[in-house]
Amino acid sequence: MPTTPSSRAPRRDATENREAILVAAAAALNDDIDASLEAIAQRAGLSRRALYGHFATREDLLVDVFTRGAARLAVLLEPVAHPDARVEIALFGATLWAEVEHVRVSAALAVRGPYRERVGAALDPARERLHGTVERGVAAGQLRADLDVDTVSRLIENAAISVLDDATRTGLSREAGHQLVMLAGLSAAGLGWREADALIAGTPELAFTEASA
Template identity: 50%
Template structure:
């Protein structure tokens, strides 16, 4: 009786095709969340049949993108910490914006679409960090105490989504959005708008990096997406 041979690694071209499809899907779905698999295949320079060789249907492809994106965000934010809970909340807002601002439409699909519960579970550690920062801020008097921690945490999250959603409908550069995300977060937890601006300007760790990539709004002009 012959010994079963170990499963072979996927052929190199198959693996490359899968990556091409995922990259194309991120671009296409961020342009139009309702785009078809044909549009994704065309963007990747592959046939529709090639898509089905890797993903059973559109939902499976979307799940892969959302899961990968949520894990990337969770990994990027898991190390965000600061002894000042206000600074920590601002850093969370800033880092979250920087992670998703180039895929704003897909980010909203991930947290408000049919996969919202799946995304929420993946981002659980970030939400816990937000709640912990608010609890500390309420304890030291730097944040409002008229709302329970859980409710205030949900309002902070909703505010971040509002900034993201508004930026998909009205042009908002990467640096401008970064500052707005922090300002709105600090406002929700109790700071006035002038106070929030002064707070951000007085904290070097909240400053926009001196050397950055070209603004995403300019980059979008060079992207190729299906009509």
């Protein structure tokens, strides 16, 4: 039997309300990491009761917000590619920064806080990409070979997270963060600071622009 428009509307409204809650929560948590469900509901233009219709607890909401952000990041990193593994690592960092710098407080909690393990699986595709890039760079003699590929990949990831932490504490500008996240990742990969600076300065794809921010 065909579904009438009136019977479709509640499902459509529920989807829209859930989306509004997730968007409002991401913004509210960046302003105040302790934002209450009441504050999030108000920001979404909904009642607290309506919010509870989608999320039973504040923790459920936070995990959904963080997991969605991590999954989006993994998708954004998927097409990032460059023949030079060093440039590709820098591009990974720049893409990460462009995606999370405006929500740096909640992003830092997602990757450092108690939700890290529950959110981490959504980042696995990005980790696999980075691992492949490091493996290629080591084989080409571009990256450090004194450590195993798993360790180097982990160091690069942690370097990016450290920049996010620093940016949250100091209010780092978008352009400064763009530069620092690339330098930190390349340093973890085994490049000296002069070599990393020269690589960034000499690679047009790594230049900061408003579009990259």
